[in-house]
Amino acid sequence: MFDIFGKLKWFIKEHWRRYLLAILFLNASSIASVIPPRIIGEGINHIVNKTLTPEKLLELVLLMTLLAVGGYIVSFLWVYLLFGAGNLLEFDLRKMFFKHLLRMDAKFYEKNLVGDLMARATSDLRAISFTAGFGVLALVDATVYLAFLLGMMIFTINLKLTLFSLLPLPIVVIGVRFLGKKIHKHFTEAQNSFSDLNNKVLESVSGVRVVRAYVQERKDIERLDESAKNVVEKNLELNKYDAAFESVFLAAFSIAYAIAIGYGTYLVFNQQLDPGDLVTFTIYLGMLRWPMFAMGEATNVMQRGNASYDRINNIVEQDSEVVEPKRPVKIGGQFRSIQFKNVSFEYPDGQFKVLDDINFEIKQGKTLGIVGKTGSGKTTIIRQMLKQYDLKDGDILINNEDYKEVKTKDIRKFFGYVPQEHILFTGTVKENIAFGNVFAENEEIEQAIDISAFRKDLKFLEHGLETLVGEHGVTLSGGQKQRLSIARAVLINPDILILDDSLSAVDGTTEKTILRNIKKYRSGKNTIIIAHRLSAVEHADEIIVMDDGEIVERGTHKELMDLNGWYARQYIHQQMLNHEVGDQDEA
Numbered sequence: 001m002f003d004i005f006g007k008l009k010w011f012i013k014e015h016w017r018r019y020l021l022a023i024l025f026l027n028a029s030s031i032a033s034v035i036p037p038r039i040i041g042e043g044i045n046h047i048v049n050k051t052l053t054p055e056k057l058l059e060l061v062l063l064m065t066l067l068a069v070g071g072y073i074v075s076f077l078w079v080y081l082l083f084g085a086g087n088l089l090e091f092d093l094r095k096m097f098f099k100h101l102l103r104m105d106a107k108f109y110e111k112n113l114v115g116d117l118m119a120r121a122t123s124d125l126r127a128i129s130f131t132a133g134f135g136v137l138a139l140v141d142a143t144v145y146l147a148f149l150l151g152m153m154i155f156t157i158n159l160k161l162t163l164f165s166l167l168p169l170p171i172v173v174i175g176v177r178f179l180g181k182k183i184h185k186h187f188t189e190a191q192n193s194f195s196d197l198n199n200k201v202l203e204s205v206s207g208v209r210v211v212r213a214y215v216q217e218r219k220d221i222e223r224l225d226e227s228a229k230n231v232v233e234k235n236l237e238l239n240k241y242d243a244a245f246e247s248v249f250l251a252a253f254s255i256a257y258a259i260a261i262g263y264g265t266y267l268v269f270n271q272q273l274d275p276g277d278l279v280t281f282t283i284y285l286g287m288l289r290w291p292m293f294a295m296g297e298a299t300n301v302m303q304r305g306n307a308s309y310d311r312i313n314n315i316v317e318q319d320s321e322v323v324e325p326k327r328p329v330k331i332g333g334q335f336r337s338i339q340f341k342n343v344s345f346e347y348p349d350g351q352f353k354v355l356d357d358i359n360f361e362i363k364q365g366k367t368l369g370i371v372g373k374t375g376s377g378k379t380t381i382i383r384q385m386l387k388q389y390d391l392k393d394g395d396i397l398i399n400n401e402d403y404k405e406v407k408t409k410d411i412r413k414f415f416g417y418v419p420q421e422h423i424l425f426t427g428t429v430k431e432n433i434a435f436g437n438v439f440a441e442n443e444e445i446e447q448a449i450d451i452s453a454f455r456k457d458l459k460f461l462e463h464g465l466e467t468l469v470g471e472h473g474v475t476l477s478g479g480q481k482q483r484l485s486i487a488r489a490v491l492i493n494p495d496i497l498i499l500d501d502s503l504s505a506v507d508g509t510t511e512k513t514i515l516r517n518i519k520k521y522r523s524g525k526n527t528i529i530i531a532h533r534l535s536a537v538e539h540a541d542e543i544i545v546m547d548d549g550e551i552v553e554r555g556t557h558k559e560l561m562d563l564n565g566w567y568a569r570q571y572i573h574q575q576m577l578n579h580e581v582g583d584q585d586e587a
């Protein structure tokens with residue numbers, strides 16, 4: 001049950017002063033709350049014994065007022081400090097979690113779905129934060145405050161009365177132990193089902209257009225329904241144990257209350273107890289509700305916090321397979337070359353070689369074209385180049401240094417990558433373009449817009465560069481997104497610009513314009529172009545043709561045309577199609 005505090009030792013150690021003060025103020029407020037019932041009892045005894053004088057009454061009222069004001073101040077302080085600790089912990093954990101997500105490799109994201117990660121980053125982190133704030137409060141009140149109250153009941157009122165009223169307590173202890181374990185188990189199951197629902201909602205929302213296009217709304221609703229039902233069932237199961245937990249202790253407490261009232265009245269009748277003391281005792285008994293309830297709550301909250309901490313840890317403990325070098329080699333200065341030497345690769349859960357003995361070199365200032373059938377391994381070459389997966393067979397060298405000896409971030413700084421899927425962040429067009437270089441000057445942004453032929457699109461956007469795009473903004477067409485993504489990559493002026501099928505949604509004329517601009521503005525820099533439309537790589541210094549993970553043809557456009565293989569056949573076929581389309585357009 002206390003495991004969670006062991007796991008949070010690092011945080012408590014860092015914030016021990018805050019916790020110490022919070023607990024001191026919390027206990028001061030407990031003391032401030034156990035004295036007034038005694039004053040009330042004393043007042044009643046004075047009334048019964050007819051010894052109450054105006055001076056005594058004034059003294060009692062002043063004391064009560066003083067305690068109320070003091071209690072208010074210390075309560076404010078402990079609430080601020082203790083719940084603040086919970087918020088600080090949530091902030092620290094969220095930062096750590098997010099940093100970890102940014103560090104992880106592609107394999108991690110294949111294993112852990114986004115919806116599940118989101119569930120952990122929200123409700124699990126909140127459960128842990130709740131433990132660090134409210135959990136500590138419940139624990140302190142269930143022990144120290146309980147001890148204060150019992151002390152007052154035993155030492156200032158009556159030992160026997162107190163002992164009798166505590167008789168049902170063992171029921172609570174047994175209930176807490178048994179039900180606490182069940183709650184831990186069912187809470188984890190409920191959280192897992194919530195993660196699953198999150199994944200499905202995410203898929204449904206992001207794929208809503210496809211779902212509609214295929215008229216699959218009903219099936220999608222059924223799928224979500226099933227998942228939502230599962231969440232409800234798991235939570236109802238959890239509620240059952242939650243309810244049993246609270247009922248066990250409320251029943252035990254009610255019995256204790258009945259015993260105390262019955263036996264206390266008997267003592268008053270036998271003049272072994274003053275009526276004022278019985279009133280004080282009943283008030284204490286009422287006050288005992290919270291620390292006894294807190295006993296259950298502390299267990300409950302700690303069990304949940306523990307389960308959530310394990311779920312967070314489970315993610316944070318997963319390490320990236322891409323191992324960072326212990327003594328990294330620094331590669332400063334300009335990019336000179338990248339070499340693939342006998343590189344073979346299988347995806348972690350794949351069954352076959354996706355890359356088979358790949359060899360090529362890109363020297364400074366050169367353009368490489370990568371073409372081939374779909375699924376032949378073109379993008380996988382890029383993933384290896386960006387060190388997204390661990391390389392097992394063969395070597396990749398950058399400026400003659402082994403990739404394994406160079407930090408991933410030092411490798412990636414050479415690249416500007418335009419992936420097949422274009423991601424727009426919520427913000428303006430300008431912010432999206434300047435994503436990789438927020439300090440870019442306006443002229444640099446304007447130049448990136450010209451290179452990527454995005455200027456003509458700007459005219460159609462109501463607020464030009466300041467138009468909001470992404471989740472809360474206007475929707476851009478596929479071609480516009482491609483051009484914006486190219487502008488984003490061009491702006492960072494990378495040594496190697498990678499266009500991964502990034503010209504597929506632009507027409508032939510715009511493609512020519514973009515390629516001409518890239519050649520002109522990026523002379524001396526490298527470009528890698530993956531394309532299905534071969535006209536996009538015609539001008540490259542070298543073109544490699546991929547088939548089933550192997551390089552089956554290589555050379556310049558002219559050499560490949562002379563070879564009369566897949567490239568030449570495909571090129572001629574595409575040219576004929578272009579003419580046909582052109583003829584139809586003219587007709």
Ligand SMILES: Nc1ncnc2c1ncn2[C@@H]1O[C@H](COP(=O)(O)OP(=O)(O)OP(=O)(O)O)[C@@H](O)[C@H]1O
Nearest residue numbers: 110347349350354373374375376377378379380381
């Ligand atoms: N994450 C992955 N896990 C397992 N297999 C994968 C993964 N990504 C791709 N593959 C497989 O690797 C092979 C090569 O994929 P890759 O994306 O490199 O091909 P490509 O030539 O770029 O295809 P396209 O032209 O359609 O983009 C395919 O058979 C694909 O199914």
